[in-house]
Amino acid sequence: MIVSLLVFVTILVLALPTALVLIPFTLLTGDVRPLYAAGSWIARVAMFVAGIRIRIEGRENIPPDRACIFMANHVSNLDAPALMSHLPGRTVVFLKRELLKLPIVGYAFKLANFIPVDRVGSTESAQDAVAEAVRVLASGLHFTSFVEGMRSLDGRMVPFKKGTFYLAKDSGAPCIPVSIYGTEKIIPWGSNRIHPGVAHVVFHPPIYPADYATREDLSEAVRAAIASGLPEWMRG
Numbered sequence: 001m002i003v004s005l006l007v008f009v010t011i012l013v014l015a016l017p018t019a020l021v022l023i024p025f026t027l028l029t030g031d032v033r034p035l036y037a038a039g040s041w042i043a044r045v046a047m048f049v050a051g052i053r054i055r056i057e058g059r060e061n062i063p064p065d066r067a068c069i070f071m072a073n074h075v076s077n078l079d080a081p082a083l084m085s086h087l088p089g090r091t092v093v094f095l096k097r098e099l100l101k102l103p104i105v106g107y108a109f110k111l112a113n114f115i116p117v118d119r120v121g122s123t124e125s126a127q128d129a130v131a132e133a134v135r136v137l138a139s140g141l142h143f144t145s146f147v148e149g150m151r152s153l154d155g156r157m158v159p160f161k162k163g164t165f166y167l168a169k170d171s172g173a174p175c176i177p178v179s180i181y182g183t184e185k186i187i188p189w190g191s192n193r194i195h196p197g198v199a200h201v202v203f204h205p206p207i208y209p210a211d212y213a214t215r216e217d218l219s220e221a222v223r224a225a226i227a228s229g230l231p232e233w234m235r236g
Contacts (some may be wrong), residue, residue, distance in 0.1 A: 003050050003193075003195070003196070006050070007046050007049060007050045007194055010045060010049045014045065014046075015042055015104065015105075018039075018042065019104050019108065022034055022035040023035065023104075023107065023111065026111050027111075032113070035111060036090050036112055039085075039108065039112075043081040043084075044085050044086075046081075047081065047082070050196060051196025052078070052082075052186055052196060052197060052198075053197075053198045054199050054201060055198055055199065055200050055201070056201050056203075057200070057201070058204060059088075059203055061176065061205045062176060062203055062206075063174055063206060066174055067137045067139075067140050067141055067142055068142050068173055068174045068175070069137070069142070069143045069145065069164065069173050069175045070087065070091065070142060070143070070144040070178050071145055071147045071164060071178060071226070072146050072178035072226070073147070073148060073178075073179060073226050074146035074149075074152060074180075075151060075152050075155050075180065075189075075234075076187045076188070077151070077187050078186050078187045078199060079146065082201055083144065083201055086201060089141070090142065091141065091142035092112065092113050092114050092115060092133070092136050092141055092144070093114055093143070093144050094114075094115050094129060094133070094145065094163070095114040095115060095117065096116070097116040097117065097118055100114075100116055113136060113141070115132050115133055115136070116129075117129050126163060129163075130163065130170060131170075133171075134167065134170050134171045137167075137173050138171070147160045147219075148160055149161035149163075151189060152184075154189075155233070156233070156235070157223070157226070157227060157230070157234060157236035160222075162215065165215040165218055165222075166215065168209045169209050169215055169218065172208075172209055173209070174206035174207070174208055175209065175218070176203055176206055177222050177225035177226045177229075178201060178202065178203055178226065179200070179201075179230050180199070180200065180201055181200050181230050181231055182197060182198050182199040185197055202229035204225040204226070204228070204229060207221050
């Protein structure tokens with residue numbers, strides 16, 4: 001519990017002055033990059049303070065000149081900061097709409113163009129979210145998705161949701177499968193306690209939607225790639 005408290009204090013101490021300086025800067029200039037970079041740096045510092053080490057593999061598989069869709073499995077609350085703070089360039093995500101109501105952090109999410117979605121939404125709202133994500137990719141920003149749609153209860157892979165694969169087929173952007181493991185031990189399901197350890201993030205070679213006739217075929221290819229980088233017991 002002491003580690004969790006230390007991480008909370010670290011984030012608070014770093015985030016408040018950062019927000020006071022960079023949110024007005026972003027509003028005045030329209031340039032969100034310094035705010036995004038500062039947020040990624042704060043996440044990395046907090047993980048270091050907690051004794052968490054991130055081991056990255058396959059970064060060379062990321063095309064240097066293309067906006068990509070990163071598709072990862074999801075086993076812990078640590079997955080998002082572990083992955084997103086180590087991506088090249090800036091990424092956006094689908095975000096639960098209620099998170100935009102959080103003080104300071106929620107406002108930063110809005111400035112970063114994260115795309116709000118309703119937990120239980122209509123087909124029309126889902127289509128609007130996908131269309132907005134296509135626009136974001138066309139602007140040169142990456143998109144990141146935890147394709148299972150929820151954290152796995154036991155670390156094993158669960159069926160994928162369809163939304164990101166609609167986006168992939170509509171945009172044609174390269175899909176980068178990402179395998180994440182080790183985080184399930186650092187912040188286990190149902191616990192807020194943080195345990196020091198090593199989190200593994202493995203980037204696989206890009207998969208191109210145009211090479212697959214259907215969304216289902218694309219989904220199976222991405223699933224096989226993610227599974228190949230996980231310990232055998234996690235493959236489902």
